[in-house]
Amino acid sequence: MGRLQNPAGKASPAVVDTEADDIGKEEPRKGRLRLDAVKSIRKMIFSGELAPGERLREVALSEELGMSRTPIREAFRTLAGEGLIDLLPNRSVIVSVPDKSEAADVFTVLGALEALAGQLATQRMSLEQIEILGELHADLAHYFETANRLAYLEANRLIHEYIVEASDSPSLVLAWRLLLPRAERARHVTTLDHDRWAEAFQEHCEIYAAIVARDEARLKQLLESHFANGVESLKKSEARKRATERAEIYAGRSG
Amino acid sequence: MGRLQNPAGKASPAVVDTEADDIGKEEPRKGRLRLDAVKSIRKMIFSGELAPGERLREVALSEELGMSRTPIREAFRTLAGEGLIDLLPNRSVIVSVPDKSEAADVFTVLGALEALAGQLATQRMSLEQIEILGELHADLAHYFETANRLAYLEANRLIHEYIVEASDSPSLVLAWRLLLPRAERARHVTTLDHDRWAEAFQEHCEIYAAIVARDEARLKQLLESHFANGVESLKKSEARKRATERAEIYAGRSG
């Protein structure tokens, strides 16, 4: 098993393709093994392949991802910073177990952050930026009308990201980026029902209008309620899901 | 926050690994080298020993801190997550250069976070927690009256931390802790003049009163203005400092 170097060796098929560059701002040039590890492990957590509370062993992951333990270890530090895994002293690292209310929690905090982002952005956005946002909003509208759920969610994320970055507040962007993976994880376990979808889109239209009008106070309020409504919908969805799970248990289904 | 059991019943705050808050240990214990590195490097950045933009070389740091490159490298990942350093692809790591308005920026965001924390805390705090907060506030008052500036700042930090943790919102705590080092760095370059000190203490008294009264709306407003006032004072202080520096340059002083 003594693998020497792995130069240019795409020999390992287990590596997932790395297309989206969600979080890192480092250019994925050469030393990308660590970043690949971060993305792969994050994906595993989102997909549920790694269950909450599950132990992450360095050797197992390194073999699965076709790299040595070092980049895995370093990826752990990054993921720990995102709160996706917990580093226990001399013991294994485990996938953090999301509190049952984590989804609501993270959206609440994101709501506060984006409300502030909206305030700052209305003051600081250039006309070009508002124009770009208009295009993004048009995309969103298109995906809503064509009922393209996945594309809509991506456009939605882009808009929120754009507003946050337009706040021109490095700390705000930093904190927002930190929480984003958790929100994504939360989103992966919930579903967007159609009523909420329509409502959310309507809210987005108002948000866009408030930005164009540079109505700071209104935008803040809109963003706050946008997230609060999302949390509400989420809680309902969760309650429904729990009820379904209970029903399955009673029906004798185990998996 | 995603932790399984709380080991040995130590009612530790809701934070995961990040960095354990032990006080200085000279003995090269085991399993803590990485955390020591994080703390040491952070301190160097705060103290200015490592200037913004300065390159961090792994070997130099490892020799200075008496450890190998590995824990240094891992510490870099953590610090990069905090935004204190920037990781360039295959090049050196550099101390991130704080934007000249970073202090105001980070305090603005912290203000929004703590305003939310206050809202949540008023709903969720137990009577015991309020009692503990009362003790912390009494400490603060004592240090204010005895004009013990350093102890006051520490007590101040403890109170804010306690409120944040009392929010019982893992995401909020996570984001807050992320920004804290930046705020500390900002604080290290500013001074608290006496007028602002008195004003801030007065605000703290009102904050405490609002918590006892569980007046959510008022607390939120108080915290917001508490931070806004802090930012204001900061900007004035910065302007003063810049003026002084200019004067020194004209006077021919270089150090």
Add this chain to the structure above:
DNA sequence: ATAATAATTGTTGCATGCAATTTATCCGAC
């Protein structure tokens, strides 16, 4: 002398080995 290029040095990225510590297994006592 200057500019382009090649050799050299320095630094980061990754792999691997070893020691320390934790976790798991087995055996005996109650």
Add this chain to the structure above:
DNA sequence: GTCGGATAAATTGCATGCAACAATTATTAT
């Protein structure tokens, strides 16, 4: 049969070595 302790296996933390990449200096051509 269950609990407790000693031993063995597994796993993490750290150190170190090697190769790739970047920066720097030396060399050569114009």
